[in-house]
Amino acid sequence: MKSVDQLEKTIRNKLSFTADGRLHNRILTEVLAAHEESKQGKSDPLSRNIRRVVMYSRIMKLAAALIIVGISVGICYITRDTHSSVAFADVVKEMQQIRTATWTEIDVVSPPKIKGAVQIVGNHIRQCAYKAPGHERQDTTQTLVDPRTGQPAEFKNIHIIDRNAGKALLLNPQEMTAAIHSFDPNVHQNALYDVFLNPPENIPSDAQSLGTKQIGNREAIGFRLQKKTDGTYPWSGDITDIWVDAKTRLLVMLETGAADGGWMFRLKDFAFNQELDDSLFSLDPPQGYRMLIPPPKILSVEPPKQD
């Protein structure tokens, strides 16, 4: 007969159920969608929500980066500052003409792995596309260890946003499922373009020149932006390095991350003003996809209650 201690140990170590990759992804997709929907549903003043709205997607982050660049240029023009002001001005001038953009995002330094979590192998890779005005797409690929087989398996998801229509389409190619989520288009569009046209004064103006370096076969000029301690700088990383082509002044690479080096991601392989098919940004699910009913609305998480 097992002792109580042995039984406790057996339960602690052996009683374990694991979600396989499909279940993991299925619930995660709905949880993230619920989180986004929840954030869009809030009608707080823009001044309180500006950071959250800007951080809604990678594309918004890129837009925020461009805004920061633009504001920095403006201030540098006024103060007739250093060599970097000229480069910033050229960057902004060029970037404001962009109709389409594509780029790749990768995790250069991933956050530490979590014990007990589904193991992620390698980097998340995100292929991003933007088409003015307000069309965005992000194809994410990540490799997880399938808990059943112990072997790495690739999982993908696709996120398409139409900010004009106020809708987002989430596609799960593994399950061949799709889900549409709505949000208030005015919140996003106004947030983006208001900031673009009327940049707040609290954006940092102290871009530090990083000199030049070769990226691929191109000479690039670098600038470093540091996050303000009061949190007014609308960018996700503590430090953001922007590298632009010395000739065209268009973005070549952008890196942002934590000051302590705990995480960093990189935007690279930029291509601008290429023709992008409208079907890339279509909110109609591709053929063969099964449309999911959005998860039921739950007003709030319940506090621990007593029977």
Add this chain to the structure above:
Amino acid sequence: MIEDELLKWRFKCGSQDALRRIYEKYLNHLLTLAMALLSDVNTAQDVVHDVFVAFAKSSEDFKLQGSLRSYLATCVVNRARDRIRSNQRNAVGPVEPSIKESETGGPEQLVIASEEAQRLNCAIGRLPPEQREAVVLHIKSQMKFKEIAKLQGVSVNTALGRYRYALNKLRSILDGEVEK
């Protein structure tokens, strides 16, 4: 758990990455808990799904002083109780734990468990619900008896007693299986 404190703070600030990490960290734990409490794969999946969706929607108003693990476990317990009550209202006869060894696999094999885990789960499923809670919350969720007592609305001694009764009963169930 400094990591959990950081995750809580980032989640409160609206970080989707933090939510994703909380999910990845606790999905299997909550699934195990729900399976032990409900003994039904589909209902357990539903409960875990509902808890995470509700949690995801709560970031704006999220306030938590204590352990994130205990909080999520408590949410699972509350929802599991609701499901059990709902089943009891709808059922014609008394509700019996209905887990079968093949159920954890199911046709789609979405939940993976060892044979021993299934055997333990079957045995736990034969305990009264309040004893089930005491066992899995203390052993798997590392909750203190004081917390379990508060959740169950009983004294600490009662919670401790339920735990001891449960372990003794489990021993006899499992030993009985071995003897067969």
